Amino acid sequence: MATDTQGEIVNKVKQSEKLVTIDLQEYFDSTPRTELDLKQFLFKGMILKEDDFREQLENFDWSQFEGQYVGVYCSTDAIISKWAYMLVGQHLATHAKEVFKGKVDDMLYELYRRNLKELNWSSYQDKFVILKGCSSKEKPVPEGVYLYATQQLLPYVKKLMYGEACSNVPVYRG
Structure with a gap:
């Protein structure tokens, strides 16, 4: 001064x-943001079994992501096929505002x-x-x-x- x-x-x-x-x-x-860990849909948190994976996705409550940005990731070292992310994205499409690969910070x-x-x-x-x-x-x-x-x-x-x-x-x- x-x-x-x-x-x-x-x-x-x-x-x-x-x-x-x-x-x-x-x-x-300021749109709400959340994460979805694919680990929960994997056999023993590590193995992607297509039939089980699809069934779990069908039975999952996707409405909890209504109007939110959703980051999709896997917290384990599991190998996740690209089509698995596509299936998750397809389920989120009618609920989430937008879907991202990664965590909230990403x-x-x-x-x-x-x-x-x-x-x-x-x-x-x-x-x-x-x-x-x-x-x-x-x-x-x-x-x-x-x-x-x-x-x-x-x-x-x-x-x-x-x-x-x-x-x-x-x-x-x-």
Whole structure:
């Protein structure tokens, strides 16, 4: 902070037109997300028996995934055929908003990337940009999202920082 000629405190950080803070949490998709572990449909959690697998899928309550993003994965080292994922996807298609391969963190990254893809990155030309560092548990920002945003910003920004305006970590200076 500095003082002007009349003794008033002036926030030069806020006055700077070249300093921009991007809060990645603003691009969070609040649609509920959940995971489906294929282990539960495998014989002894490890072996895919087609007839048993199909029967379990038919008897499973898919309505629990209504309107949600669902990440499909297997927590064991079982070999899962591609057609098995297709069958699960077919059952989820009428209930889930969208189905992803992987866990919640994998889909969270993809959802952020989609939303950030719409951003006009060139609007940060010659600016000093801070990627806000703190995220809440309600709107987590995976590390990969910071990597993605960094790659998009580097061709345009004069300086890239992480954190807050009052205490930031310099990342890049062009």
